[in-house]
Each structure stands twice: as C-alpha cells, then as structure tokens.
Amino acid sequence: MAQKNKLQFIILGLLNQQPLTGYDLTKAFEHEIGEFWQAQHSQVYPQLKRLEAQGYITHEITISGEKLEKKLYHIVPAGQAALTTWITAGTPELTATKDEFILKLYFVRTNRDPRLPEMLTEQLHLHQDKLEHLQQRLTTVFPTKATQSENFGHYLILQHALGRETDYVTWLKQTLTALPK
Amino acid sequence: MAQKNKLQFIILGLLNQQPLTGYDLTKAFEHEIGEFWQAQHSQVYPQLKRLEAQGYITHEITISGEKLEKKLYHIVPAGQAALTTWITAGTPELTATKDEFILKLYFVRTNRDPRLPEMLTEQLHLHQDKLEHLQQRLTTVFPTKATQSENFGHYLILQHALGRETDYVTWLKQTLTALPK
DNA sequence: TTAAAACATGTAATTAGTTATATGTTTTAA
DNA sequence: TTAAAACATATAACTAATTACATGTTTTAA
Structure with a gap:
C-alpha cells in the first residue's frame, strides 16, 4: 500500500511531545499508538534519517553505561510546522477498511x-x-x-x-x- | 503493506461466480466489490498470470469485433479448492483500521x-x-x-x-x- | 465521419510495509 | 557469575500496492 507516508507524521507527532530514540518510537508502536497504527523498527530508523535530512528533526548522541550509543531525536520548528500543516489540512478520503x-x-x-x-x-x-x-x-x-x-x-x-x-x-x-x- | 495476498482469493471468488476478463475484474473493483476492496488493473493482470501458472484458473481467447483479443478466465477445480480452503480457514487476526x-x-x-x-x-x-x-x-x-x-x-x-x-x-x-x- | 469514451491488456517505476539478517551492549534474575 | 531478556541500531530481501507509461480496438454520440 502506498498511502502518502503517514509514518512521518506519527513520528513528528510523538517527537513533538518529547525527545525519543528510534527504539522508544518502536516501543510506542507496540503499545499506546500500536492500538491503531503499526510500524516496525526497520521502518522507523530509515524514516528518522529521512526526517533529519529534510530538516524536521535533529539528534544528539548520548552514552548509556560504558559505550552504548543512543540517538535521541528532537523535533525542530520546521518539523512542528509540517506536523501542524498535516493536522490542519483536510482529510477528505475515507479509507476503506480491509477486513x-x-x-x-x-x-x-x-x-x-x-x-x-x-x-x-x-x-x-x-x-x-x-x-x-x-x-x-x-x-x-x-x-x-x-x-x-x-x-x-x-x-x-x-x-x-x-x-x-x-x-x-x-x-x-x-x-x-x-x-x- | 504485505498482507498475505488477499487479491488472489478475491479473483478466485469472482471467477467462481462466472468467467471474466482482466478488464471485467478491474471493473468489479470500481463497483460492487470496490465498496470494500480496491485493486488496479496493474495488479489484476499479473495476478491472473500467477493464478494460471499455479493451475487455479485457465483462459480462452475470444475475438471481439475484427481483432480485439479478450482473455476470458475460468476457475478450475484446484482453484475452487483453494478458495474454499481460504474461506474455511479461521480469520484470527483483526486488521487495525488505518484511519x-x-x-x-x-x-x-x-x-x-x-x-x-x-x-x-x-x-x-x-x-x-x-x-x-x-x-x-x-x-x-x-x-x-x-x-x-x-x-x-x-x-x-x-x-x-x-x-x-x-x-x-x-x-x-x-x-x-x-x-x- | 470523426472524435471521445469505453474496451482491453500489458509493463515499469516507485513507495510502503513485513520479515529476515546482522551486530553489539546493558540490565535483570536465576 | 552467567545466561536470558531487554536495550539499541541498522540493512537486505521480499511482497503489496499505487502511479505512470505504453499500445491498440470498438462503440457511441455529436
């Protein structure tokens, strides 16, 4: 299904609440948001790179323990603008439920x-x-x-x-x- | 989305009612069945070839007018068996509505x-x-x-x-x- | 008579999404 | 103390689905 990449907005929406790592985001898809949307980490990590390349998010590296690197992603104003644009725009297509x-x-x-x-x-x-x-x-x-x-x-x-x-x-x-x- | 190729069963189900061409099947996705499932002709034609290669359907060529070739597809017993197996098998996964x-x-x-x-x-x-x-x-x-x-x-x-x-x-x-x- | 609409069949390119493979660290509980 | 579970990131292979490209015929209505 090609459906206009909603994943990017979910990630922006979650990062708009607090900085998160790719791992955290993947967990979110297993719990809270996973109730109505799914994504695997193999989709999350590449999407984070694309969002950063687009200038919507940035990351800082933190070290956990001795050497485990975490990439903590933050939303930046351009990303917040993109998120708002998406929410504010109309949603005129009713998605058919493929049950x-x-x-x-x-x-x-x-x-x-x-x-x-x-x-x-x-x-x-x-x-x-x-x-x-x-x-x-x-x-x-x-x-x-x-x-x-x-x-x-x-x-x-x-x-x-x-x-x-x-x-x-x-x-x-x-x-x-x-x-x- | 990779979701276990339901298209094949829709095609088998429709051919189980009557022989149809790829064009007819595509039309069906725009009307009747299109109310709750969509597929484009670019998905239908290759799927018909795969179903025929699997021995679930066959086709005969009919000529419309002077030279327009139509491929009228028929379901064969193996295809009917596959259709029945699919319907009879359980459907234990609830698909999340991506609204x-x-x-x-x-x-x-x-x-x-x-x-x-x-x-x-x-x-x-x-x-x-x-x-x-x-x-x-x-x-x-x-x-x-x-x-x-x-x-x-x-x-x-x-x-x-x-x-x-x-x-x-x-x-x-x-x-x-x-x-x- | 002719142009547009509908009929008819295909492939290519791209995007979205799942499953599998890969690698390594840190924490927790036996 | 050590093995399993959880943490953490990434790529590859594959399947599904959309959009675009490509070509030609027949019917219908102006």
Whole structure:
C-alpha cells in the first residue's frame, strides 16, 4: 500500500511531545499508538534519517553505561510546522477498511452455508475480547475527567473504537441468532 | 503493506461466480466489490498470470469485433479448492483500521484546540454522505427478502457497513455538541 | 465521419510495509 | 557469575500496492 507516508507524521507527532530514540518510537508502536497504527523498527530508523535530512528533526548522541550509543531525536520548528500543516489540512478520503473476514463473507452466497455459524462465532469471540480490552484501557488510561481532557484526542478515539467494537459484536450476535436452524 | 495476498482469493471468488476478463475484474473493483476492496488493473493482470501458472484458473481467447483479443478466465477445480480452503480457514487476526482522521485526532491534546470543530464537521459531512450512499445501495441492491437471501454474505456486510457509518456519525455529532464553546 | 469514451491488456517505476539478517551492549534474575 | 531478556541500531530481501507509461480496438454520440 502506498498511502502518502503517514509514518512521518506519527513520528513528528510523538517527537513533538518529547525527545525519543528510534527504539522508544518502536516501543510506542507496540503499545499506546500500536492500538491503531503499526510500524516496525526497520521502518522507523530509515524514516528518522529521512526526517533529519529534510530538516524536521535533529539528534544528539548520548552514552548509556560504558559505550552504548543512543540517538535521541528532537523535533525542530520546521518539523512542528509540517506536523501542524498535516493536522490542519483536510482529510477528505475515507479509507476503506480491509477486513479479511468481511471479504470472506462476501463470497458466502446463502444463509444456509454450513460454514457460517463457525465463522461468525470465531469473529464474535475475537471482537468480544477486543471490546473487553478497550473497556479495560478506557478505565486504566482515562480514570478521571482530568485525564480525559489532558489527552483529549486519544480519549475521543478510544471512545470511537469502543463504539465500533460494540457495534461489531451486536451485528455478529444478531446475525447468528437470525440464521436458519 | 504485505498482507498475505488477499487479491488472489478475491479473483478466485469472482471467477467462481462466472468467467471474466482482466478488464471485467478491474471493473468489479470500481463497483460492487470496490465498496470494500480496491485493486488496479496493474495488479489484476499479473495476478491472473500467477493464478494460471499455479493451475487455479485457465483462459480462452475470444475475438471481439475484427481483432480485439479478450482473455476470458475460468476457475478450475484446484482453484475452487483453494478458495474454499481460504474461506474455511479461521480469520484470527483483526486488521487495525488505518484511519487518517483518527490518527490526526490522536495528536490533538485538548478539547479547546481551535481546529477541532472544523475537523469534526468535515468528517461528519463525509460520513453522512457515505451513510446515505450505503442506504441507497441497500435499497437498490437488496429491495426484497429474495434478493437478500440470494446474496446473503453481501447483504450482511452491507448491513455491517451501514451500522459502522451510523455509529461514526453518532460519535462525531456527540463529540461536536460536547465541545466547549 | 470523426472524435471521445469505453474496451482491453500489458509493463515499469516507485513507495510502503513485513520479515529476515546482522551486530553489539546493558540490565535483570536465576 | 552467567545466561536470558531487554536495550539499541541498522540493512537486505521480499511482497503489496499505487502511479505512470505504453499500445491498440470498438462503440457511441455529436
């Protein structure tokens, strides 16, 4: 997929909060931001070099222990400008969700297909787990009104993800019960 | 993104319904199936060659008019087996939705950010349009109970898409009204 | 009759993303 | 004290997907 390099903006956005190393950024993709965007370190390190070449970030080398070199990256004003431009610009394209299960369903022709109950049940479990996970996150990451306003955007998208999964689960349940016996 | 070549199965699935040319398949990605999956002809033609080399499909050449050659592709039993295997196998990975707007929101820190109203309003319009479009499709593609059972999977995923967009619109509206003045 | 649109098939170049390979250091827990 | 886990950075190979390039035919409507 070639999709206009959003990774660069994620990195700028994260560096806009605090200086980080490539390793730190990679960790972020395994946790926090990894909830809705993924990237491997093999994508992160080259992107950091490109951003630095473009004059959006700089790095300083720090030594950890005896000799382990860390490159701590900072955003610079030009990078902040690029980040703001990206956020401020419109987002007129709705990205189609490429959900493999949905794709498989498309090729199931009748409601008597014997594979349907098993397929739907598997997805129900997966999405119920996901829903539980998101509910857990909401209460641990945003326990108070104050924490919600501190990180408003993140709070909003977690709410949205929760709504989406709730809807997914409802749809699967409803479809399962409507199946002919 | 490297995601296990789902295109091959979409092509097998479509050829399982009727023989088609590469051009027909490309058209399908602009209409029907294009609602939730995209592919360009530059992906379709090479994939057809690979599927034929694997022994999943064959083609016959027909002449249109004086000399325009069409390659009409047919699925063969091995291809039908591969298609069934794919559908029957579990689908244990939930694909994360890479929604650019959601990504931007993540970097908006406070509910007083002056960009929020405009950003949310733009998305509201886009998703309202999408919702309307899906409602239109539901009534035109599946006007009767009979048409719904004839193409059950397609009906289901259209229902699901409708629910998803309804939820998206609700979330955006609710967020907009909850914003501080 | 003719020009534009649609039909029809391909390859090349580039970008995005995953998986694999490579190398070494520091910290932690058995 | 030592082995495993975590820290830290980087490149290579490969797959997927978009955009651009390339060529020609048939149909439709002005």
